[in-house]
Amino acid sequence: MNETLVRAVLAEYVLPWNGIHGLRHWGRVLENGQRLAERTGADGDVVELFALFHDSRRVNEGSDPGHGLRGGDFARTLWERGLFDLSEEQFDLLHHACELHTAGQVDGDVTVQTCWDADRLDLARVWIIPDPRFLCTEAAKDEGVLSWAIERSRSNHQVTAVGTWLEWLSRGP
Ligand SMILES: [Fe+2]
Numbered sequence: 036m037n038e039t040l041v042r043a044v045l046a047e048y049v050l051p052w053n054g055i056h057g058l059r060h061w062g063r064v065l066e067n068g069q070r071l072a073e074r075t076g077a078d079g080d081v082v083e084l085f086a087l088f089h090d091s092r093r094v095n096e097g098s099d100p101g102h103g104l105r106g107g108d109f110a111r112t113l114w115e116r117g118l119f120d121l122s123e124e125q126f127d128l129l130h131h132a133c134e135l136h137t138a139g140q141v142d143g144d145v146t147v148q149t150c151w152d153a154d155r156l157d158l159a160r161v162w163i164i165p166d167p168r169f170l171c172t173e174a175a176k177d178e179g180v181l182s183w184a185i186e187r188s189r190s191n192h193q194v195t196a197v198g199t200w201l202e203w204l205s206r207g208p
């Protein structure tokens with residue numbers, strides 16, 4: 036995830052960076068996804084980009100219908116501009132994962148499932164304990180993984196990548 040890409044996404048993010056769908060959430064989704072991918076075999080590039088894009092086009096902190104599709108379409112714009120490299124097949128997975136991340140589905144390609152679980156594992160930040168019935172992968176249902184993710188959600192943990200993003204942005208436009 037390079038500086039140009041992160042700047043391009045944040046330049047268009049209209050909600051507070053420190054909001055419940057803001058940078059700390061994106062960072063935890065990133066690390067949740069990386070941890071799950073080690074076990075699920077998901078495509079790590081897609082999972083990382085999902086963290087950045089899935090909530091990037093929200094216009095409110097509520098249910099905001101359509102924000103997943105807008106995030107996927109925004110990813111397409113930046114992909115076509117060459118801001119990140121994915122094959123068409125990988126991009127389709129990213130777009131699909133973004134579009135349907137709030138649809139409550141649990142079945143699908145393992146990369147898409149890993150994306151959805153990475154997001155759902157951060158629900159405790161809004162005092163919802165992730166329900167294993169609504170998780171897609173065995174990796175996410177693992178007790179150790181669940182308690183690790185819940186603790187980080189509740190404490191609004193800031194992952195290292197977010198510190199890096201903020202440092203880039205502190206250098207100005
Ligand atoms: Fe979302």
Ligand SMILES: [Fe+2]
Pocket residue numbers: 056060064089090154
């Ligand atoms: Fe999210």
